[in-house]
Amino acid sequence: MKFKTQKIAYWFFLSALGLLALQIIYGFIMGFAHMGMDGLHDIIPFNTARAVHTNLLVCWLLLGFMGSAYYIIPEESQNELYSPKLAIIQLVSFLAVGVTAVIAYHLNWWEGRKFLEIPRPLDYLVVVNVLAFLFNILMTLFTGKKQTTTALVLAMGLLFAALLYLPGMIWFDSQTLDSFYRWYVVHLWVEGVWELIMGGILAFLLIKITGVDREVIEKWLYVIVGLTFLSGILGTGHHYYYIGAPSYWLWIGGIFSALEPLAFLAMALFAINMYRKGEKKHPNKTALNWTLGAAITSFVGAGLLGAAHTLPNVNLYTHGTLVTAMHGHMAFWGAYAMIVLAIIAYAMPNLTGRKLYNNNMTMYAFWLSNIGMIGMTVAFGVAGVAQVYMERIMGVDFMETQKEIQPHFLVLVLCATGFCAGIILYIINFLQYGKPSDEALVSE
């Protein structure tokens, strides 16, 4: 690392991995419930498990993004972080809000809106928290020596993500309008501004790992985020087909969301080409694996598996089935989980001065988690397609269909075990690095 305050990132990464572990536990609870084993129903009913699982996912990814920003922005703008103290306060309060929400979900206190379950009073605390984070990052960036494209795109993604949170907080009497604006948050996050964050982190990693000229990488970064917004904004329409919104969304959503995979394809081609072009071979192969892995897996999970059910005539049958869960897992994993794990794998040796990469453990962590996730995606997919044919086309009752597809959840849980083993190895490797140290400062 080049600046002392980059060390703050470590605490964000540590917290993120902790929440990831907890998220997985609740995933297993749901996997077993789908198999017919819901022994925990009285303490943790399915809706609690689900809210915890998805909210912890969003929380750890946000912590990962914040950690990435605290690592990247000082280095890119050549400036110490504006206020390390504020960063710590912000981390602790973020965790406090997250833990309170998780407890609240066990006590039937929530908003009951998919992905935005956080109870309203806590929403305001999230807003304050994110404002503190943005203030810290933007002050660092704009009092720094340089405002690079990479840093600007990253900061812009974070800023827009905060702004888009607001429409999700308005109450509507109409379920249709409620849902309409909920997608301003959920869709425009994952298929809009979060792609800027991902693009920013990816560009930073590629610059560092491949040594390709910054100007070339940043030019393509603009093209990618351009494609993102060109397709992704109107692509929101793919959530407006069947919720009581006008039918013009079938056309608009269909056409533009079908273009969305282009941004992910561009990201994958970009990463592979930069890797091929790069002369400098960075020794940290583990970080390289995760970086290229994120670019490729996001194209498969978000691009291809998203496109598979995005046309209105297909979505009419797959809407709200396990097909959606199939896509949701691989998309979140490939695009956002993997890019966070990539930046952690890259940053840890620099923060601690130890080089615990390229060993068997990091290799198994990468392959077990990825192969496990591919297996999980297939299990969800097979269950989902069977559900669509039985329930939606043949007219078999919902619960009877669920009985028939139960065995696929055994496959899900087995693959999830492999996935989980990979994550455990990743976390052990992370812990072996120990705490960040000033001795790891380099001047370059």
Next chain:
Amino acid sequence: MLTKSQAKLFFLAGTVIFSVLFLGLSIDTHLNRVGEQTHEENITEGVIAGKHLWEENNCMGCHTIMGEGAYYAPELTKVVERRGVPYIKGVLMSPTPWGEHTSGRKMVAYGFSDEEANNLVEYLTWIGNIDLNGFPAKPQYKVEKNN
């Protein structure tokens, strides 16, 4: 070849143009279309109270409605048509977890009062009458169970 400043222009122009288009369409949907398509005039006090109950208990954490939510329990958009009011009130007012003796997959035992159950039924009835552009599709076949 494309230069960096051209790429930047592509990004900025695309963002502005498509954001404006999207906001315009959102306004049209919100102000001119949704009211009619969802029969907004039928959103009674009961429907609103039902929506509050729906959210406070996170029913969407097990069920989908209009195709949104979780994949653990039945789609409820057309439940009033499918099951009728007495059945639904039975589910909602049940003091023991519904499903325990049917599918084995359990619902939370809410034990709602008669009034609460009526509100939820009103909410579900309103949902069931929205014009959803053809969702849920009518199954193309009707299979019969052999045992």
